[in-house]
Amino acid sequence: MSAATTAHKDPKLPPPLDLPEGPEWVAALKLFDAHTAETLVAAARTLYPHDGLPERVYRRTVAHFDAMASKAPGAAQAFAEFVDLVDGALPLIFRELSEGYRVQVLKGLEASTAFRLVQRSCVRFLYDDVEVWQAFGYEGASVHLGGYVNRGFNDLDWLPDPPPGV
Amino acid sequence: MTAYELDDDGVIVIIGSGAGGGTLANELAQRGVKVVLLEAGRHLTAEDFVNDEWGGYEMLSWLDKRTSSGTWRVAKDHPLTPSWSCQVVGGTTTHWSACCYRFIADELRARTVYGDIPGTTLIDWPITLDELNPYYDLAEAKMGVTRTNGLPGLPPNNNFKVMYAGARALGLNVSTGRHAINTIPYDGRPATIQDGFTITGDKTGSRWSTLNVEIPKGLATGKLELRSQARAVLIEHDAAGKASAVVYVDGAGLTHRQKARAVVLAGNCVESSRLLLHSKSARFPDGLANGHGHVGRHYLRHLIQTVWSTFDKPVHMHRGEIMGGMIDDFVRHDPSRGFAGGYYIEMNSMGLPTTAAFMDPGWWGRDFASVIEQYSKMAGIFMSGEDMPQADNRITLTDELDAFGVPVANIHYDDHPNDLKLRSHGYKVLTSIHKAAGAKRSVEAPAYPASHNLGSNRMSARPEDGVLDGHGQAWEVPNLFIADGSNFATGGACNPTLTIVALAIRQADFMAGQMAAGEL
Ligand SMILES: Cc1cc2nc3c(=O)[nH]c(=O)nc-3n(C[C@H](O)[C@H](O)[C@H](O)COP(=O)(O)OP(=O)(O)OC[C@H]3O[C@@H](n4cnc5c(N)ncnc54)[C@H](O)[C@@H]3O)c2cc1C
Numbered sequence: 001m002s003a004a005t006t007a008h009k010d011p012k013l014p015p016p017l018d019l020p021e022g023p024e025w026v027a028a029l030k031l032f033d034a035h036t037a038e039t040l041v042a043a044a045r046t047l048y049p050h051d052g053l054p055e056r057v058y059r060r061t062v063a064h065f066d067a068m069a070s071k072a073p074g075a076a077q078a079f080a081e082f083v084d085l086v087d088g089a090l091p092l093i094f095r096e097l098s099e100g101y102r103v104q105v106l107k108g109l110e111a112s113t114a115f116r117l118v119q120r121s122c123v124r125f126l127y128d129d130v131e132v133w134q135a136f137g138y139e140g141a142s143v144h145l146g147g148y149v150n151r152g153f154n155d156l157d158w159l160p161d162p163p164p165g166v
Numbered sequence: 167m168t169a170y171e172l173d174d175d176g177v178i179v180i181i182g183s184g185a186g187g188g189t190l191a192n193e194l195a196q197r198g199v200k201v202v203l204l205e206a207g208r209h210l211t212a213e214d215f216v217n218d219e220w221g222g223y224e225m226l227s228w229l230d231k232r233t234s235s236g237t238w239r240v241a242k243d244h245p246l247t248p249s250w251s252c253q254v255v256g257g258t259t260t261h262w263s264a265c266c267y268r269f270i271a272d273e274l275r276a277r278t279v280y281g282d283i284p285g286t287t288l289i290d291w292p293i294t295l296d297e298l299n300p301y302y303d304l305a306e307a308k309m310g311v312t313r314t315n316g317l318p319g320l321p322p323n324n325n326f327k328v329m330y331a332g333a334r335a336l337g338l339n340v341s342t343g344r345h346a347i348n349t350i351p352y353d354g355r356p357a358t359i360q361d362g363f364t365i366t367g368d369k370t371g372s373r374w375s376t377l378n379v380e381i382p383k384g385l386a387t388g389k390l391e392l393r394s395q396a397r398a399v400l401i402e403h404d405a406a407g408k409a410s411a412v413v414y415v416d417g418a419g420l421t422h423r424q425k426a427r428a429v430v431l432a433g434n435c436v437e438s439s440r441l442l443l444h445s446k447s448a449r450f451p452d453g454l455a456n457g458h459g460h461v462g463r464h465y466l467r468h469l470i471q472t473v474w475s476t477f478d479k480p481v482h483m484h485r486g487e488i489m490g491g492m493i494d495d496f497v498r499h500d501p502s503r504g505f506a507g508g509y510y511i512e513m514n515s516m517g518l519p520t521t522a523a524f525m526d527p528g529w530w531g532r533d534f535a536s537v538i539e540q541y542s543k544m545a546g547i548f549m550s551g552e553d554m555p556q557a558d559n560r561i562t563l564t565d566e567l568d569a570f571g572v573p574v575a576n577i578h579y580d581d582h583p584n585d586l587k588l589r590s591h592g593y594k595v596l597t598s599i600h601k602a603a604g605a606k607r608s609v610e611a612p613a614y615p616a617s618h619n620l621g622s623n624r625m626s627a628r629p630e631d632g633v634l635d636g637h638g639q640a641w642e643v644p645n646l647f648i649a650d651g652s653n654f655a656t657g658g659a660c661n662p663t664l665t666i667v668a669l670a671i672r673q674a675d676f677m678a679g680q681m682a683a684g685e686l
Contacts (some may be wrong), residue, residue, distance in 0.1 A: 070606035
């Protein structure tokens with residue numbers, strides 16, 4: 001993790017979703033009920049387990065799923081199906097399972113379209129979250145700050161500098 | 167603003183405003199030729215662009231549905247978006263990362279040099295490097311390619327320092343390469359500020375595109391009319407079998423018919439083959455220019471892949487121009503390597519969002535998480551190699567119609583054994599370069615959706631081997647031309663755009679000459 005960098009979203013883009021902290025975050029969703037939302041958060045954490053990341057980044061990811069679902073009935077159906085599948089796989093519902101069992105359940109569903117939608121959408125939104133950028137050292141938008149020409153585009157110092165004009 | 171009448175049959179109609187079409191439009195306009203340029207996408211400006219990988223992707227990309235089949239990994243990872251290009255004025259030149267390399271002489275004689283490789287449909291190009299070189303010179307000058315015309319190369323960035331250290335340790339010939347990106351002000355455009363966002367439109371204009379160079383220059387002649395949000399859906403012909411008009415749908419959904427003296431397709435390979443196949447008639451029952459059945463066949467996409475490696479210390483690969491590194495030791499055909507053709511090694515960097523998405527789509531769990539968490543200590547290295555033409559690697563029409571009533575295209579691609587051998591060789595070399603620079607772990611990322619789409623309306627010395635002659639003129643329809651990469655006879659190894667531009671300039675010379683001679 002890189003402390004020296006600051007992540008920026010392009011100022012033209014809408015600001016990150018501002019969800020309430022705590023369990024009442026689900027009230028901000030358009031379509032998902034609490035169980036659906038919390039199950040998807042558990043799935044997102046199991047798929048992309050970054051122990052250093054706070055719960056809210058996974059919640060924001062699921063809030064994006066919710067926005068997708070409220071625009072596309074097909075997606076809404078697939079998310080609902082995903083929750084049914086993961087809850088039905090073992091004698092305990094998915095979000096009460098230990099991580100090892102959750103991994104086992106997800107492995108068993110890899111071929112399904114519902115799994116694919118959840119997995120791909122997780123990648124799409126989780127790693128597009130500016131708090132995740134900050135945590136992993138991706139600085140993002142730069143033109144509004146003058147690019148990187150004076151902000152470290154060639155500051156790597158643990159290898160010899162190539163000769164001029166190479 | 168110049169505006170031509172729909173029934174003006176003296177205009178050249180060009181479909182697509184990207185590398186091929188945008189360049190040809192300007193080159194013809196400079197020669198006094200009347201041009202209507204139809205572009206499906208919107209006319210955006212630098213103001214509209216964002217410094218954001220997904221925001222830019224969604225703003226610029228061709229997102230209409232396609233389907234895919236075959237053994238290529240893309241059919242599994244990206245089944246409905248197998249090919250990657252843009253739908254916007256400027257086409258994929260609003261998005262490209264501007265590596266500019268020339269074909270070598272052997273690549274233009276692929277069949278002769280590589281021999282008879284089973285399963286392939288290799289041919290020699292109908293033109294030689296000597297014929298092409300003067301146009302490469304013109305293309306490099308107009309695009310402001312670094313290390314040509316006295317323009318300095320890109321300065322090394324962090325990712326390059328890693329590539330350089332590894333390559334030198336292995337004795338390879340490495341430089342920052344050649345790019346259509348200004349390192350000093352050139353042609354009224356500024357030097358790069360190393361923002362790292364050429365792929366989302368390039369807000370500063372330091373990189374050449376048809377949007378910021380060719381189209382404005384063409385419009386300034388008063389000879390070019392650009393119609394954006396104009397989606398060509400059919401090419402019509404007259405009783406003599408010559409192309410006579412293009413039917414298109416405008417942004418309001420209204421259908422128009424633009425008459426034409428000649429028609430040029432430049433829709434980026436898949437779309438050009440799709441339109442030809444769709445433009446069927448009693449006279450051309452299998453589609454226009456398809457008398458020998460080659461339209462859509464011999465589709466190529468280059469052997470493109472990246473290795474991402476993690477190091478002990480920070481790299482910050484996202485800072486600066488993304489592809490400023492090149493190694494040319496493996497370009498030449500060398501049978502002792504066990505495969506035909508060669509590849510360029512180049513640098514690659516992506517932001518966190520797309521590194522995560524493309525590193526290995528479908529990979530999840532603690533192992534993936536432990537790699538992607540190292541983003542700030544990650545370097546990327548890439549290759550573009552020659553794939554083998556095969557008759558059945560092809561674009562076809564499906565039964566499903568798009569919103570404009572045109573059948574959705576399917577792209578079928580089976581990997582040839584030669585492709586696999588070249589890929590495997592490349593992965594080993596890419597990994598060894600990073601290892602030599604101290605990589606802890608290297609990940610072989612698969613090909614992302616096809617970004618170098620080539621060959622599906624190929625030129626050939628004999629009409630029975632292809633669709634076009636050496637000027638990109640259809641064998642079967644003399645006033646129909648192709649100006650995009652689908653006209654390549656074979657793919658070569660290098661990124662294709664410089665060659666697309668050089669061929670378009672050459673085509674403009676030819677067309678203007680034919681018009682002056684009363685033959686077009
Ligand atoms: C991520 C990425 C990086 C790249 N980097 C490089 C690089 O470093 N070097 C390099 O050489 N190449 C690079 N390329 C490839 C390069 O962008 C393409 O080879 C080049 O732009 C192709 O030119 P074209 O004229 O064939 O098509 P395009 O530039 O794609 O233009 C085609 C245009 O036609 C329009 N069109 C299509 N159908 C219709 C229709 N029916 N009616 C109206 N308009 C239509 C499209 O909207 C589009 O604007 C890159 C590509 C990608 C995706």
